[in-house]
Amino acid sequence: MSSAENFIKQRLDDRHKAGSYRSLKPENGLLDFCSNDYLGFARSPILKTNIAGELATHKDINGATGSRLISGNLAYTEQLERDIATQFKANAALLFNSGYDANVGLLSSLPQRGDTIIADELIHASIIDGSRLSHANRYTFKHNDLEALEAKLRNAKGTCYVVVESIYSMDGDTPPLAQMVDLTERYGANLIVDEAHATGLYDTGVVTQLNIEQRVFGRIVTFGKAFGGHGAVVLGSNGLREYLINFARSLIYTTAAPLHQLAAIKKACELLPQSENEINKLRKNILLFKQLFSALDKQSSRLIGSDSAIQCVLLHNNKRARQASAYLQAEGFDVRAILSPTVAEGSERIRICLHAFNTVDEITGLVKHINILINA
């Protein structure tokens, strides 16, 4: 066996031993309590029809044919970016092929050697990866903790960027954003907010809900979650947009999104303001889940505090988290285990993603089976 094959085998064996081996699984027909399709857009017949109608009027092109800077930039793309900027109350928007690309492009290109990036300790991997590619000083602060953030801000060198999520992908909770914007302003730092899991449930996001969009330096909105498609935008100033076109390598050195992806984003953005019913239904489902769960877990000590569609039940090790998801799947509920190293050792969990389309019976049944699990 070559040294590379040996290395691969060793690493995979280690994963097996740690109970954290990852494998791809096809769709399973179970009740969806794990996807990011919070409002049901990914399966919406209305959206499908609207996208088809849009594509029918632009029959001339399938693929983008090249990167945005060569042949892949359409008038359609730039109009879509202007429309998104207006809808999300930003000065400018720049589309990336995914949220991962957006975060890597932004964080790798903007902070320079001698600058400082301060990110919440639970920040998404795409922000960590982008920051690693930059030459800036990198620090994390205790999750959602303003004092810990201030301690890092006091020692920040150069231009400082503070990066947080408005709803954390693995915990579902929200930072004190209003205070954070005050704090970062006091220290002259630039606040960047990833709104991947907030858009939809909170309309165009927590930032616009708090009316702080003019005080936040940059936002990332992704279209693969509540919008049911794929892709993302960085929202910010016109200068930031121009800068990213010039320096963000994940935009410059990749083929642009095909028209279908752009049309899906456009039509999902148009559908959002007409989706009050779905948003209300999702809110009701979140409330129902929390009420039912707190009735069985009186101290609510297992549930991570969250008002979002992401609800996590802590099980504290990989084995128990895996067993729990296997049990729930056998009962018909597609709930996934979140294992270390994706989350810190000791905080392994099952993550329940709630949706507008989950029924009262489904949620009641799920909580009943979680109860059996906890008391087994």
Ligand SMILES: Cc1ncc(COP(=O)(O)O)c(C=O)c1O
């Ligand atoms: C907070 C956050 N940011 C960015 C991303 C990446 O977005 P995308 O799936 O569009 O690449 C994710 C997806 O998991 C996420 O949870």
